[in-house]
Amino acid sequence: TIRNMDADVISLVECDHYDDYFKDALEGLGFASCWKKRPRASSQDGCCVAWRAAMFELVASTHLEYADTYDEKTGVHRK
Numbered sequence: 001t002i003r004n005m006d007a008d009v010i011s012l013v014e015c016d017h018y019d020d021y022f023k024d025a026l027e028g029l030g031f032a033s034c035w036k037k038r039p040r041a042s043s044q045d046g047c048c049v050a051w052r053a054a055m056f057e058l059v060a061s062t063h064l065e066y067a068d069t070y071d072e073k074t075g076v077h078r079k
Contacts, residue, residue, distance in 0.1 A: 003029060009049070009051045010031070011049050015047060030052055033050035036064075036065075
């Protein structure tokens with residue numbers, strides 16, 4: 001579990017329920033965090049990066065979106 005890890009920075013991928021669970025749970029363990037929802041409308045998950053608030057301070061953040069694309073002309077899917 002996260003509680004048993006001795007990590008100062010963690011990443012949670014395919015993280016859902018961030019607002020109603022993980023944000024508060026991570027804060028209770030001494031982590032600050034940020035989360036970005038997957039850009040797909042049908043998905044409710046995203047990526048969370050968390051860090052020990054006593055060790056690090058967020059001074060800036062940028063969210064990147066990696067979205068699958070489909071080229072109708074060539075029929076090629078790109079990730």
